[in-house]
Amino acid sequence: MDSTVVLSAFLLLLFLFMKLPVFIAILGATATYFISHDSINSVIFAQRIIAGTQSIPLLAIPFFVCAGVFMNYTGVTKRIIEFCESIVGNIVGGIGHVTVLVATLMGGLSGSNLADAAMEAKMLVPQMEKRGFSNAFASVLVATSAIITPLIPPGIAMIIYGSIANVSIGKLFIAGIGPGVMLCVALMLLVGYVSYKRGYRSPVKVDTSGKRVWQTFKGAFLPLCLPIIIIGGIRIGAFTPTEAGSVAIVYSLFLGVIYHEMTIKNVITGLKETVLTASAIMVIIGAASAFAWVLTKEKIPQACTELFVDYLNSAVIFLLFVNVFLLFIGMFIEGNAAMIILVPLLAPLAKHFGIDEIQFAMVVIFNFALGALSPPMGTLMFVTCSITKCKMATFIREAVPFYVLLIGCLLLLTFVPFVSTGLVSLFY
8 A cells, every 4th residue: 555545644634633624624635646746647636526516416415405405494494393393292291202204204304413413402402592492412412313304315425425326326215214214212211211200291281172173284295295296207207316305495585485484585595505505515525526536546445355255254344333433533533525535435445245235324324323413523513512502522422322222223224124224125
């Protein structure tokens, strides 16, 4: 292995520990490699950055980001919260269950875990505190529930993985439903147990009559149709996953007209937010694409394959190694950037060991979603705590049972393929 590759990898980790922006850390490490090789034309550096963002499937990212931003201006969130509360508002830990359900349903609308965490931290944490929940528990629950968002279609992580590994994005959308529902149920069970032990009960009785359920369902029905429209349209061939993003934008504007809550000013503000968010994602993708080119040129994927074949020739050991490795990496590197760098290395290995490509994709996405919650660089933790004013140390202590639960779900997803492939087999 070229010593400059080792130097570049070292600098990447060093820059990340210095808390430089992710794209600057990756670009700095990649530039070091090109500077060290006079024989390689430096123009390739710029070409790879640009080429990394010119994949047709990646067009879906700004589309779905825009649709999610517009959804926030249509009053959809309020309607979904009311619907969820009408179903589970009176059981032990009611508002906690509402938080998990809202995260699950909103995941199919926004596609951004950070946006969902920020929204729920502002809207639901104060409500949980009013009903007896501690600030730390409410904060951890919001941050953990946001992990569901990348799993429920249309998750941006699925679009990135599919475009890199040449896996059907439509199949990934469907595959995400199983893990997303599994995590939703697991979190609700944990919320119920903790609420029972600590006496978290609503001081006021919530109207959960059939009449209110029906009324709130009518209000939430149209937004909840979006994931069905996206998956159904892709499945019957009405549009591609990329085109589904533009359909989502049109549908969100349609909801804005129906609910009379979106103004022209909201549209302009939403477009500005979309440009800023999508640009940040695409810059990271371009930088990571250049670094991935370096790894490919130096034949790092082939070296990794030979290493595993020679010393760890077992699918079980490989999956355990991948989980530990990705959890560690996810603590320090933003998930989408790490995915672009590592998937070209790991996907061929998974194929060599006969692991289903859809199952392996969901394992990778789940790992990086969990990494967003983990210290020291957990973005979900920082976003939630900055809004709820929860101390980091208190957050981490309260999150211990949640981490245990998430690791259990990860192992189930890793070694029970049906969780991620069952619906794919049914649909396809």
